Amino acid sequence: MKPLPDFDMVLFGGTGDLAMRKLLPALYQQVKAGTVSPASRILAAARRKLSRAEFLDLAEASCKPFLGEAYDAATWKAFAERVSYFSVDAQDAASYAVLGEALGQHPDRVRVFYYSTAPEFFAAISAHLGNAGLITARSRVVVEKPLGHDLESSREINDAVGQHFAERQIFRIDHYLGKEPVQNLLALRFGNVLFEPLWRREWVQDVQITVAEQLGVEGRGDFYEHTGALRDMLQNHLLQLLCIVAMEPPTGSDPDAVRDEKLKVLRSLKPFTPMDVATKTVRGQYKAGAVGSGPVSAYVEEPGVAPDSRTETFVAVKAEIDTWRWAGVPFFLRTGKRMPDKLAEIVINFRPVPHPIFGEAAHGGRANRLIIRMQPDESMRLYLVAKQPGDAMTLQPVNLNLDFAESFRARRLEAYERLLMDAIRGKLTLFVRRDEQEAAWRWVEPILENWASSEERPKYYTAGSWGPAASSALLSRDGLAWNEED
Ligand code: NAP
Numbered sequence: 001m002k003p004l005p006d007f008d009m010v011l012f013g014g015t016g017d018l019a020m021r022k023l024l025p026a027l028y029q030q031v032k033a034g035t036v037s038p039a040s041r042i043l044a045a046a047r048r049k050l051s052r053a054e055f056l057d058l059a060e061a062s063c064k065p066f067l068g069e070a071y072d073a074a075t076w077k078a079f080a081e082r083v084s085y086f087s088v089d090a091q092d093a094a095s096y097a098v099l100g101e102a103l104g105q106h107p108d109r110v111r112v113f114y115y116s117t118a119p120e121f122f123a124a125i126s127a128h129l130g131n132a133g134l135i136t137a138r139s140r141v142v143v144e145k146p147l148g149h150d151l152e153s154s155r156e157i158n159d160a161v162g163q164h165f166a167e168r169q170i171f172r173i174d175h176y177l178g179k180e181p182v183q184n185l186l187a188l189r190f191g192n193v194l195f196e197p198l199w200r201r202e203w204v205q206d207v208q209i210t211v212a213e214q215l216g217v218e219g220r221g222d223f224y225e226h227t228g229a230l231r232d233m234l235q236n237h238l239l240q241l242l243c244i245v246a247m248e249p250p251t252g253s254d255p256d257a258v259r260d261e262k263l264k265v266l267r268s269l270k271p272f273t274p275m276d277v278a279t280k281t282v283r284g285q286y287k288a289g290a291v292g293s294g295p296v297s298a299y300v301e302e303p304g305v306a307p308d309s310r311t312e313t314f315v316a317v318k319a320e321i322d323t324w325r326w327a328g329v330p331f332f333l334r335t336g337k338r339m340p341d342k343l344a345e346i347v348i349n350f351r352p353v354p355h356p357i358f359g360e361a362a363h364g365g366r367a368n369r370l371i372i373r374m375q376p377d378e379s380m381r382l383y384l385v386a387k388q389p390g391d392a393m394t395l396q397p398v399n400l401n402l403d404f405a406e407s408f409r410a411r412r413l414e415a416y417e418r419l420l421m422d423a424i425r426g427k428l429t430l431f432v433r434r435d436e437q438e439a440a441w442r443w444v445e446p447i448l449e450n451w452a453s454s455e456e457r458p459k460y461y462t463a464g465s466w467g468p469a470a471s472s473a474l475l476s477r478d479g480l481a482w483n484e485e486d
Helices: 017-032 052-070 073-080 093-104 119-131 151-162 180-191 221-225 228-246 255-268 274-280 359-363 415-425 434-453 469-476
Strands: 007-012 041-046 083-087 110-115 139-143 170-172 204-212 281-287 289-291 294-296 314-319 331-336 343-350 369-375 379-387 395-403 459-462
Touching: 007 017, 007 093, 007 415, 017 041, 017 052, 017 073, 017 415, 041 093, 052 073, 052 083, 083 093, 093 119, 110 119, 110 415, 119 139, 119 151, 139 151, 139 415, 151 434, 170 415, 170 434, 180 228, 180 369, 180 379, 204 228, 228 255, 228 314, 228 331, 228 343, 228 434, 255 434, 274 281, 274 434, 281 434, 281 469, 314 469, 331 469
Parallel strands: 007 041, 007 110, 041 083, 110 139, 139 170, 204 331, 281 459
Antiparallel strands: 204 343, 281 314, 289 294, 314 331, 343 369, 369 379, 379 395
């Protein structure tokens, strides 16, 4: 891997869960890979008063389990030499002075401000950095989701950050875009001639995107009560994945060429009427059940959740794209908590052959299918129909398996690792532009509004199931079913 330029990364929320689970381990991995120069610095900042040694002790203990076999004491020492800690209260201008002093030692260096705090602080942090003159021409800011809870609040945050950073300096992270199989889908689509002629309504029957979690709300009930699955997952991650599947070939790989095409997809999504919300969306909430080996309680029994909560922990949607390429092809999206498996996949179902010359029985009605899986394993499998060995002309599905772990020996990058490196290098392609984000909010708003004004409750599903029965019915009305391939 190419070395990174010398950088200073300021990690607001440096003591938080995301920093410990993902961000600091990603930076450690890059130190281990030799891409981070000894001069580069990681400046962790949070509200607590900690000495550098206390912060490093906390970081080592917290990151170690997430680093697993990648942890070794010598690399940790090299990593720790680059780390310092600053006690900064996001809302207190004076507390930025020490940070400013440290940054001032290298005024010309790439500066990355990572906002890994609650979004209510983004405006204050931007203003205080701006007013203290800490935002240089080589500075950039990485902002975490959720950027608002609707179109208006996302505009407010974007306006506040945008007062101090130019759009080309703002890196809105959607870690699904950093995942290896998503990158590979781009390579498959635009690095081969084979798929492009098939990638359209004439040959694609339907597309399914699933992001399922086994976890519940994990003690964050009060946060989740005001969020729900549509805002937390579908508005951002699932719509971004849909864009990668549906976008037209961009003219190049530069950021705006790719993001322009994604924006066109978002703007071509058929808007939902109130009738569509009733017939083409399903919201669910889990009740008590069993996931994995143990019993789990209902969503409404989680701490911080109202007993009569209407927050959805599951959503399924039938999206349609009004373009020549995709008219009439349903894109089914679903995401939920307390599902049987942790699963994230995109399934492209191709149409059946127009005339089964070996007969329906031999063919078994099977069609081609491409499955891009991000979790639990990272893989891409193309299902073809082949003849079973023997004298009878019996067909069976076989899959061409492009298993990343087996085909490529190089260590795979975690999504956050790739995205942090891109932010340091100033590569915006895998980050979401403001107009994309707002187009996504605009499309989901009628769903949010109709749900909010409806008397109907979310449909219950048993924890450990694939969601309410209405989710299957959403597809069966079109004669289809959710993918069940392993
Ligand atoms: P968290 O564990 O609650 O950590 C919050 C961080 O913000 C802590 O470092 C805390 O510092 C700091 N903080 C709180 N109030 C502050 C203030 N007034 N001034 C300065 N710092 C302050 O949160 P998290 O889970 O890491 O999430 C951070 C952000 O990433 C959130 O926007 C979240 O939605 C988003 N996100 C998180 C995840 C995840 O997996 N955790 C995934 C996607 C997005 P102290 O320790 O000093 O209080």
